[in-house]
Amino acid sequence: MPSSSRSTVVDELRTTAQVVAGLPTRPYAPDQWTVVFADFGHDLLVLGTLPTPASCTEQAEKLFDLLFTQNLASYDLTAPSAEAAERRAREYFTAERAGVTPWADTAVAAVPGTVIPAQAGADEAKTAEERVVQALTERRITAHRDDDVGNTWLVIGNDQTSNGFPMMVGAPYLALYVYNAHHDEVTVDRVPARPGDEWRLLAGDGTGGGERELMTRPIPQLADIVDAISVWLAPAHD
Incomplete structure (x- = not known):
């Protein structure tokens, strides 16, 4: 210049x-x-x-x-x-x-x-995956990380008695991630603190017919997401 x-x-x-x-x-x-x-x-x-x-x-x-x-x-x-x-x-x-x-x-x-x-090291500095896993563990719910072509998300299986990765064919499941429309980003790998970040919870029926959106919430409202997951799992535990 x-x-x-x-x-x-x-x-x-x-x-x-x-x-x-x-x-x-x-x-x-x-x-x-x-x-x-x-x-x-x-x-x-x-x-x-x-x-x-x-x-x-x-x-x-x-x-x-x-x-x-x-x-x-x-x-x-x-x-x-x-x-x-x-x-x-x-x-x-x-x-x-x-x-x-x-x-x-x-x-x-x-x-x-x-x-x-x-500040680094505080709860606000935890990645999306760390926040979700911590919140779900308190409810004795297990989530598994999955990824594809740079995207990452968490899968919650209907059968919480299994220790392995949830079946996504032949059994219902949930998928949870942070979505950012500005960057068309699906992730659980970073701190959810960028403008436009929001939680998205999807449900799959295991038939290959796609997934439907159950809930979208701002990042501070993770508790609503966790409650929805608990309600979704309740019939399977009855």
Whole structure:
């Protein structure tokens, strides 16, 4: 990039950072922060950290519009201070982009308002599989991981007395995974914290006639999914 063009880009980023810093915002909950940054794929440039504006307000809309029009991104997270929020944002970005080469055309870009776990090692940092297995184990229900062409999901068999992988031909079963429509992603391998993530529970009758959707829930409502699985299994245990 010519030095004159680079200088222009840097000046634009600085101007945007000043606008971001000047936005009058009010946190909607204690310790909620928004870290605004330019996403280069392999690296980020933090432009500012500010209290997260309350959702569905004029300030929230102004912030989103500003970031969207300037092709910028932001992380929303919980942290005890702005400095801690920025540190956590950098850690999360580095972990998410491990292996991304500089200026790669295929690099995934973050979007404004991306919600990330507050701290590694907490319950929020568990993968979808870990969360589901923990919740089902408390009900004495066993789930088995399955995968195909990059997709992963959990299978819950109708016969919970069997220790092996559930029969999916000739016997009913359930399939559970995190779905993200933005990336057409089916997975249980990562932390379910991206915008658009949701639980999807499907039922198969074992006849090869396909699967039907039983339930879709936001990520925080895993308990509803677990309850539905328990109800579905109840007749088999009677």
